[in-house]
Amino acid sequence: MRVGIGILGGGTVGGSLANQLLREAGAISAKSGIDVELVAVGVRDLAKKRDFPAGYATDDLEGVVDDDRVDLVVELMGGIDPARSLLKRALEAGKPVVTANKELMANHGEELIELAAGRGVSLLFEAAVGGAIPIIRPLSESLAGERIDRVIGIVNGTTNYILTAMEDEGRAYADVLAEAQALGFAEADPTADVAGHDSAAKAAILAGLAFGVWVSVADVHTEGIHGIDEVAIEMANSLGYSVKLLAIADGGERGHVARVHPCLIPMGHQLSSVRGSSNAVFLEGPNLGQLLFSGPGAGGQPTATAVLGDVITASRELLAGSQVTPRIRYSAASPRSFDDVENQWYLRLIVADFPGVLAQVAGAFGAADVSIKSVWQEGRGGTVTLVIITHPAQEKAQRSALEKLSALDAVDQVAAIIRVLDEE
């Protein structure tokens, strides 16, 4: 049975999807019994050269949504508007929607999912997190019966590429970022990636699906990687850790909390083997134990493959008259404050080298109720480097210790603070 597909956006992912639909239509029909038919691809600039047949391109995006031959709309434009208004238009017309837009789903997912549910149509967004890695469907369907306790993701390929290259080649952050931009792994304006905003949107989506609550991006504590220097990475490595930008979402009785920040992870941890631009999502639950999903987190063809999976599912549901949105029920719940989250901290301090300095430093931690797990000292005479890893303590206690440390005359500089993925 035929399903007409209208794509909004014919760039990296939209262009790949258009080609996959044209190339694979016969194989899809043989496997699924559905005849997917590309109708049109909406773009901004008709003069741009396309890698799909030019006859499909149009700059009338509302026309694509409204076209009677289009049964299903795929949004691959990115950004909030006009993607949001076009998708609302499609859903209001009773057309199922597939999108890869994490920014839209993290900020307006609630509105779109409610609209789709009200109209009884499918809204699928597998490629919004982790590119080609199936993670949305496993969380919302395969693992719907599991109480997920924790999600840990490496969900931004650009930052993982930068941190891996810094670790493997001992190079500086700015140098690797410039190379990543030249190779097309990083945007000309890399802020959304390196400041952690892209990961925060994905953390909100993952936390929402894992715990069945609406999670606002504004509630995701977000720190980026620009404070990580090559010395921090070298020292972390020498202590047996890798540095990763992690999106972590914790559930539990005390409430959910989601955060994005750089983290030291033990080199034996499964996530430390996720190198380069790869992505991974690690799940923990009482019955399943641990599960790791990993693979290409971006790229036109890998991402289009995940989108195509959603297109086939949504088509199947459309034809069967069994469209399901939402896959899981979301409830409203207040998040736990990040201040109350317990973390281990790694600190690198530059301190004056005199007898009793260690006691002063230890005293600052003690006064804030933070206990020290291990201390390393490098150098002698003048100033020395102290590397300290604490036991887990609440963020507010760690920050209080930091204030007390910074006020000590003996402490010249707090050169690095990185959280440690809890081992205790």
Ligand SMILES: NC(=O)c1ccc[n+]([C@@H]2O[C@H](COP(=O)([O-])OP(=O)(O)OC[C@H]3O[C@@H](n4cnc5c(N)ncnc54)[C@H](OP(=O)(O)O)[C@@H]3O)[C@@H](O)[C@H]2O)c1
């Ligand atoms: N690239 C990836 O690896 C990847 C991975 C996972 C998810 N995603 C998500 O997939 C979506 C698409 O990403 P992409 O990399 O394919 O983006 P892209 O290469 O920048 O393509 C965007 C497309 O949308 C069109 N477009 C944008 N704004 C428009 C407007 N106002 N009116 C008409 N057309 C407009 C552009 O038209 P022109 O071509 O005429 O400029 C272009 O064809 C985003 O939500 C992104 O986050 C991408």
